């Protein structure tokens with residue numbers, strides 16, 4: 031049973047070495063992958079996105095598929111804590127910036143006072159093992175002066191449906207807890223898994239779409 035962030039990273043490292051991918055949701059033939067890519071494309075089409083932070087970016091396939099990422103006009107920073115995945119993406123996308131730091135390290139940095147036009151947080155929330163880190167991470171992501179956050183989560187009704195291995199821990203994601211400053215501008219339901227959803231949230235203070 032995974033208990034700590036370090037346990038989780040050892041799990042993902044081994045899994046990536048064994049299977050060579052980061053899960054069905056990042057495979058090109060999965061509908062969820064296409065839905066996630068479309069949501070990012072929608073944000074990029076506003077023309078207001080110049081700085082992107084992709085948290086636990088995995089193999090970040092869609093950066094090779096979205097034309098907006100090709101001409102260098104958008105700064106893309108991917109955070110990938112699993113070393114085996116990080117080693118692959120740094121080779122595959124040498125013109126992008128990747129940080130091999132953990133989410134608990136990330137929330138202690140100020141990213142050089144970075145404000146991001148877009149934060150992508152796909153298929154990661156339900157893999158956070160520690161409850162405290164889950165809450166601190168959400169606070170960090172939504173309390174900063176960022177403009178738009180696209181986040182996926184598993185919208186379970188009952189709490190604590192931890193998988194047997196402990197690598198999958200869906201939690202109720204309550205957008206009202208995000209406070210006054212964030213608006214959910216759209217929600218996409220997975221075509222494959224009923225409870226899987228993504229939200230596009232915008233800061234009321236600095237939205238990318240008015």
Ligand SMILES: C[S@@+](CC[C@H](N)C(=O)[O-])C[C@H]1O[C@@H](n2cnc3c(N)ncnc32)[C@H](O)[C@@H]1O
Nearest residue numbers: 038042053056086087088112152153157158159
């Ligand atoms: C299912 S993959 C999703 C990758 C990518 N965001 C996507 O949607 O295709 C989960 C990612 O989160 C990272 N990860 C999973 N659990 C983690 C944990 N508890 N702590 C830190 N990173 C974790 C893994 O390294 C992996 O990159």
